[in-house]
Amino acid sequence: MKNDELIVFRREGMYCPLGRFYIDPILPVENAVISHGHADHSRNGHKKILCSNRSEKIIRHRVKFESIQSLNFRKSIRIGDIKLTLYPASHVLGAAQILLEAKGRRWLYTGDFRLAEDSSCDAFEPIKTDVLVMESTFGLPIFRWRNELKVFKEIFQLWENCKQTKMNLVLYCYSLGKSQRILHGIKRYFGTSTFPGSIKVHPSISAINNIYKHHGIDFPDHSTFSPHKEVKDSTLILLPPSVKATKIIGNCKPCIEAVVSGWMAVRGNRRRETGCKGFVLSDHADWNELNRLVELTEPENVITVHGKSNVFRKYIEERGVGTSDLTLANSN
DSSP, X not given: OOTTOSOEEETTEEEETTTTEEESOSSOOSEEEOSOSSTTTSOTTOSEEEEETTTHHHHHHHOOOSEEEEXXXXXXXXXXXXXXXEEEOOSSTTOEEEEEEETTEEEEEOOSOOOSOOTTSOOOOOOOOSEEEEEETTOSTTOOOOOHHXXXXXXXXXXXXXXXXTOEEEEEOOTTTHHHHHHHHHHHHHOGGGOSSOEEEOHHHHHHHHHHXXXXXXXXXXXXXXXXXXXXXXXXXXXXXXXXXXXXXXXXXXXXXXXXXXXXXXXXXXXXXXXXXXXXXXXXXXXXXXXXXXXXXXXXXXXXXXXXXXXXXXXXXXXXXXXXXXXXXXXX
């Protein structure tokens, strides 16, 4: 390990030697700094967790741990020899970029992020850095998102069509982030007086909605979906993808089903969702945003984690940006 490396990679995940903590570790550890509440970043079993103030209730709801400390955005804390500051990453409510400073060096870990504006969560804040450790989930040129209003108009039009045919509309969307973005968005863009029908959400979505409301994010009126009760026509029903093709869908019929995900930009993925429509709406950065982030942060070096990194890395290297991998270090 070089003296100027603020993050290295261990078996447990990304590790900051000067602070003796892990960042979004994949195995249980003593000290974990968590970027946001999604399960692939926020896992069970850590002894101590540090997260953003706006993520705390979400993590308390979803994760088992021994103790938790939260930090407001833009406020700094010293951990060992590291000055740590959290900045908004957008993506979902409370998602944080993690800035590490020590020995005159700045390393920024983005966590999952996006640049596009979305009033259901915190607006992204670009931070200049020496080393940028960034996600590249959608790091291929085919991933270029349309303006969200166009997508919401398509969803709303389909709901209106369901009203005419006396059918329900089932949207499969993640319980944290995507569901709240959809609910908040249709109220923001269309107003509740124009809704074609009522709205029901899965209990897992309802629980997260309550946390969003605590932080001032508003939604249209909705009730909790019961898998044991039949739903009347023209109801908009939000369900997590895990319940697709299960028996509970029988109580939603007759219905039209649709998957809401950035992965619906890939034709093969749409084909595999048998009997479902697809709406392309992602809470991650697309190809253009990934490149724009490199411009905004002006790093000397970029380290990509997660997703389609090889194509993206080659592309920015051709434009004169240095890239590397995290150094592998022992867990001793």
